[in-house]
Amino acid sequence: MAVTGVFFYLIAIFGTGKLLLNYAPISKPSLAWMTAVGVVTSLNYAWAVASYHYKRRRSSKEELPPVYPAPVPFLGSAVSLAWDFTSTRISLFGSEMYIFQDRETIEKLMKHPSLASPMSIIIMTLRFLFGMNEAGLAAYRADDSGPLAKPSPGSNPALAPENRIDYLLHQSFNRAFTGPGLAPTTQRFREAFSFRIQGLTGHNECVGIGSQWTHLRDFFEVFGKVAIGSLTQAVYGNLLLELHPDIVDNLWDYDDALPWLARGVPRILMPGPYRTREALRSKLKNWYVRARQDCSVSNMDPDRDWDPVWGSKLVRYLHQTLHDEHGTHDDDAMSSHDLALLWASNFNAVSAATLAAFHVFRDPSLLARLREELAMHFDPPSSFEHANPKLLLKLPLLSAVYAETLRLYVHVFFMSSAPHQDITVGKWRLPRGANAVVSTGITHTDNTHWNDQGGLAPLSEFWADRFIVRPGDVRSGPTKYGKAQAAGARVEEAFDKPYFSTEGLEGVWIPYGGESIKSSTSPHTEDDER
Incomplete structure (x- = not known):
């Protein structure tokens, strides 16, 4: 649900727990039984780990995601999954969930015509x-x-x-x-x-x-x-x-x-x-x-x-x-x-x-910059009260603040399903009626793709300029790989003003649970907005 008009108006106007155990002697038969169970469980887990990594490395298409290895079969993958989150199939109390986290799969998932909210x-x-x-x-x-x-x-x-x-x-x-x-x-x-x-x-x-x-x-x-x-x-x-x-x-x-x-x-x-x-x-x-x-x-x-x-x-x-x-x-x-x-x-x-x-x-400096940006396009500054929301959408710093807020705080599980047929998403197959799950909290903090300025702007913190591209500065923009910078250079070679961009974020930025706000890759001048 897009609520950009309301949002921009709002922003513009304000410028060890303890565990007690009862110990009892363990009889020899009980000890032998527990040892046997432990050996079987360990062997089962070792086989599951080997099978999981083997299937992940295979390049064949349209396979089911591999089952994530579970140390305790009944509890499933709830504990071990916390340490390694990737595209996988997990079992939790007998139910299977298909969790996708790699970019290629998420991009296909968001665009597939047969998928809908379950x-x-x-x-x-x-x-x-x-x-x-x-x-x-x-x-x-x-x-x-x-x-x-x-x-x-x-x-x-x-x-x-x-x-x-x-x-x-x-x-x-x-x-x-x-x-x-x-x-x-x-x-x-x-x-x-x-x-x-x-x-x-x-x-x-x-x-x-x-x-x-x-x-x-x-x-x-x-x-x-x-x-x-x-x-x-x-x-x-x-x-x-x-x-x-x-x-x-x-x-x-x-x-x-x-x-x-x-x-x-x-x-x-x-x-x-x-x-x-x-x-x-x-x-x-x-x-x-x-x-x-x-x-x-x-x-x-x-x-x-x-x-x-x-x-x-x-x-x-x-x-x-x-x-x-x-x-x-x-x-x-x-x-x-x-x-x-x-x-x-x-x-x-x-x-x-x-x-x-x-x-x-x-952040007093950010507040001053935002007020300055508003003042450049509204005279007097309070006249933005009657402005077209499309104008506010074109302000790069205001857009960047909005986008960074969604990146940092929209941590939800996006779920979809194909109720009538198996579908292919990237290299994986999603069975008919199965639920696909994407965690935006993980995609929004993927430090292999997002620009964190070499650790100076951690993804766990708010950085207002994360979505700002500065022509000539290869370290600017939302991604580490300069995709926004390259796209902007192709379109805006004649401009030298910073601009807002979401280029290169397909599959890692899911601000509305599948939809996105339009990337403004056109630096604009004061005359454009009046």
């Missing part, structure tokens, strides 16, 4: 994290057609087009959060955010933010509450916040509860996270009742960008389609769906913006 993972997420009922989940269980316009080969031919919920949601989110569809949401966010900032600073709305600095004690107040409140208003309208002004605080409580819900801890053992989730869903259902009293979503102009009662076109479309027309989601299921959208649309963008601003403000 529906089983989507169902588990909706059920355990967001509490969707079985009636709502039935629509997801029935859909094996994939997210593309053309149903996946081998999928259920009897599935009606209106029941392709994976495709419906994929297209809806793409329209709303990328390209021209993102512009209205960004504009509404800017207006709501500016209004809230003026409330914090005490400036009159007609006068604007003004030229005087206002000092705020709580950094979290701006990002954790003001930004999320503004984005919630932009997506869900005014009525939800009017009915439940504390819903932003509730979202933060829910974010704290998510790790426990993800673990599947039973409600009887830990009721708190479930109460937090149900309280949010109850408020969403109350909003539905009031909103329908004011205006039925089915009676509204479908082309209207935003409505104070029902919010954005996306929200109205989903309610009309899933609830009113198809009837696959009752109010209970819709509240789970809306909670998922409400949380995801806020916490991805706002978390990235908060971390980026934290690094900017803790």
Whole structure:
């Protein structure tokens, strides 16, 4: 989900445990039995190690990734894997996972047309994290057609087009959060955010933010509450916040509860996270009742960008389609769906913006450079408040700060699956229905490829200039091999200004779980932007 417009506006405006053992004498039969088990286990592990390395060195195509050697067969590879992470097949408590980490495979994985997010993972997420009922989940269980316009080969031919919920949601989110569809949401966010900032600073709305600095004690107040409140208003309208002004605080409580819900801890053992989730869903259902009293979503102009009662076109479309027309989601299921959208649309963008601003403000020289870059393109500097987000995207230092924030902090497991056929990704084969896993935390800290300035800019630390290419400086740019430098030299031989680039990062930078932000390899002048 691309949230670059919201992100850039946000950044611009702020410029040994102990183990107790009970010892008992070991009888000779027990000792002999343990010795035998130890010998067998050691021999089994030695054979697994030899087999693993032999298969890795083979150059034949379309093989299954080798099984990672496990010292203890039942526990699988959970312990040993921590020391050596590469493309492999692991076993954990009897289940196999296909983990890919080499660049060639990841590049193929991200571009393969037959791959999609595993529906089983989507169902588990909706059920355990967001509490969707079985009636709502039935629509997801029935859909094996994939997210593309053309149903996946081998999928259920009897599935009606209106029941392709994976495709419906994929297209809806793409329209709303990328390209021209993102512009209205960004504009509404800017207006709501500016209004809230003026409330914090005490400036009159007609006068604007003004030229005087206002000092705020709580950094979290701006990002954790003001930004999320503004984005919630932009997506869900005014009525939800009017009915439940504390819903932003509730979202933060829910974010704290998510790790426990993800673990599947039973409600009887830990009721708190479930109460937090149900309280949010109850408020969403109350909003539905009031909103329908004011205006039925089915009676509204479908082309209207935003409505104070029902919010954005996306929200109205989903309610009309899933609830009113198809009837696959009752109010209970819709509240789970809306909670998922409400949380995801806020916490991805706002978390990235908060971390980026934290690094900017803790480094006075970086803050000064960023303000100087903004001042070169906005006169007065506060006029960027009304700027086109595309302009902010072209500022090299601002883009570099954004990209480095995503590199350093987006540590997730990207999962995909080919439900109907075996596929080839690089030298490996992924069996039908198997789940492929990529850890962005590992690819984003691959010191064999990323530029760490010979150890002066460790990949475990934030470096604002990592994505900046300086023509003539072969040590600049995001990679160690000068790919960004070479590409930039071919295109921009006549320029000598630093510019932002993501050239050469295919397969090692996965900022949006498979998507990427556009690389700006065109140094621009002040006249280009005015």
